[in-house]
Amino acid sequence: MWAEGTVRGRRQATARKLGLKLVLTAQILATVALTALLIHLLWSHSARDNVADVARQLNQEIVSSIRHELRGVLDQAVAAQQAVGSIFANGTITPEDEAKRDFIFLALLRSQPSLSWIAFASPDGSFFGAQKEATALGERFNLVSIRWDPATGAGLRRTFRFRPAQAEMIFESDDTSPSSYNGVAQAWYQRAVREGAGWNVVSSFPAAERAGISSSTPLHINTRFRGVISVVIELERLSQYLQGIQVAKSGTVIVLERDGHVAAAADPRAIAQQRQGQIPMLEELGADNHLLSLVDHTIRSRGIALASVTATRQDEVEDPRDGEPYYINFAPLDFHGWVVATVIPVNDFLASIERNARTLLVVLVLLTLLMAGAAVLFANTLVARPLTRIAGQLKHIEAFRLDQVRHIPSRLRELDGLSQALQQMSRGLASFQKYMPTELVRTLVSQGIEARPGGSQETLTVLFADLAGFTSLSEKLGEDVVPVLTEYLETASAAILAHHGTIDKFIGDAVMAFWGAPIANPHHARDACAAALECVRNMAARRAAMAEDDPRYGLRVRIGINTGRVLVGNIGSAERLNYTVIGDPVNVASRLEAVNKRYGSEIIIGADTRTAAGEAILVRQLDWVAVYGRSEGIAIYELLAMSEEHDLGRFAWVREYEAGLAAYCQRRWSDALQLFRSAAAGRPGGDRPAEIFGQRCRALIADPPGEDWTPVAVLMEK
DSSP states (O other), X not given: OHHHHHHHHHHHHHHTSBOHHHHHHHHXXXXXXXXXXXXXXXXXXXXXXXXXXXXXXXXXHHHHHHHHHHHHHHHHHHHHHHHHHHHHHTTSSOTTOHHHHHHHHHHHHHHOTTOOEEEEEOTTSOEEEEEEEEETTEEEEEEEEEEEETTTTEEEXXXXXXXXXXXXXXXXXXXXXXXXXXXXXXXXXXXXXXXXXXXXXXXXXXXXXXXXXXXXXXXXXXXXXXXXXXXXXXXHHHHHHHHTOOOTTTOEEEEEOTTSBEEEESOHHHHHHHHTTOOOBHHHHHTTOHHHHHHHHHHHHTTOOGGGOOSOEEEEEEOTTTOOEEEEEEEEOSSTTOEEEEEEETHHHHHHHHHHHHHHHHHHHTHHHHHHHHHHHHHIIIIIHHHHHHHHHXXXXXXXXXXXXXXXXXXXXXXXXXXXXXXHHHHHHHHHHTTSOHHHHHHHHHHTOOSSSEEEEEEEEEEEEEEETHHHHHHHHGGGHHHHHHHHHHHHHHHHHHTTOEEEEEETTEEEEEESSSSOOTTHHHHHHHHHHHHHHHHHHHHHTSOTTSGGGGOEEEEEEEEEEEEEEEEEOSSOEEEEEESHHHHHHHHHHHHHHHHTOSEEEXXXXXXXXXXXXXXXXXXXXXOTTOSSOEEEEEEEEETTOSOGGGGTHHHHHHHHHHHXXXXXXXXXXXXXXXXXXXXXTOOHHHHHHHHHHHHHHHSOOOTTOOSEEEOOOO
């Protein structure tokens, strides 16, 4: 009943899904309606468009932007001036304190990007200031001091130049030269003495002639007049700001003084003259700029008095040259009688309206194409895109990444059902995943290796790992031994996979793995050693967390590693295959795993593995043995650590052991016996191999062998 209800529920959910034809039809109808609505909105907008209002709004935005920029610059200057005056008046520093005064000037100048000068002039004519100067290499800061000598009527100017570097100032150069610049003689100084704080138009500076405006104010300390503070803004900065303003498509903007001088303009010639300390006349600039000449023509022909412009006015005029219409707007800036004038070509907007009309015609012609395009887009969204994502899920199945297969929901019942079927199929395949090395299957699929008998000779590294004491533990725990075995196999598998190994098979409590296939790995020997050490460390960590009376406490892992040329590939019959390795190096690796029991070691590697891993590992030569089934002897090594570890000093006893091994081979058994004893004493907990060689040395001393004696130990068991 429950299953029947579940099926019925799924059918009802599927019935609620929309059909493909219905959805496509509805989408096309909706596209037609939306297109008609868009056409209506475009036409209505074009019909209501008023060019004059647009131009007026544009002018208001430009004027507002300039007012905001100018007010910000002026406020920066006044704030800097007040800060300097407050510091002097409060006695924090005195105007004569050169080092602190210069520091304050530079700090304020650097923090206010719009300011060009911060200066102080004393009643004796001396001048002290900081200047921010634009150069080809960036901004530079200058400290200028002019000591005026009233007796001689001349001054001595000292200039220090600095280059900013993050939070510091780097000194570049300094020079000293005569100067005729008298601070008391400057108009900004005299105006401040007469009238108090206020603004001035300036052009004369100690370093160069530049057109600018300055805010100057007298400094009184304890009612005593001490001089005048001046903060300067170069008009070039305002002109550069105007250059960044987009006036319609081809218009321009200028700032005029009440007498017709151009305070700022988006014109390169105006900027060039300002850099020379000149404030050009509008008529002069109009000679080379027909938009500015049109402003001058409008002022003259319509008798506009700039001093009387107190509100925004807009005039539509024709260019005397070609009769093209323009909007000329004038608006006051509320500073020094300045007026903003904008020139906006009417055709910049009329052309847009004409383009809109043509666009409407094109829209009507292309309506059918748009409907088809909308239908294609709709089909792509509801059909193609979900199908692409479902194809991606199929690739997960192809690569045997079954855990990444997800249900791709869709409003179309056909696609939704397909995605559900793929997810159910992945769940079924996942049930078989537990019976095969998943990573191996995934790698074989990604490499395009066909599942048929065959192989090739390759140089690989093979590892065998086994649990010591597992048989007795199995007898004690019975069926409860399965979780213990699972935990161990998971530990070994994680270490192998973490170091790019391929798990071949599990044989009871044993694990067989190899490196270098099916993906080539030039460091196969090193990675196999690293995996073995990680496995041993993980087992040791698990033992450390157990009580000594825990039956699992005695479990130790024994590992044998060997490198050599083996046959690797799909080995088996046409019906059942196993991707594995076979060959004599594989047999030797299996024997080395068992040899650990004889020497009390955990990891033994063959000579070829030692050579292939090179300096990446720390080992000691354990012995020369003839493993079971072989007549010739081979050198075997105990793997101790990776060379990259930082606590290798704990293996200092290895030198004693290997020295003893060398003496043993040279038949100096008494010396070897002492060295083996020293090695066993130096290793915490003793050393089983040293004890074995000690026994051999004593036996050889008691009964010396003949001249044909060799140090090879023959192992009679597997």
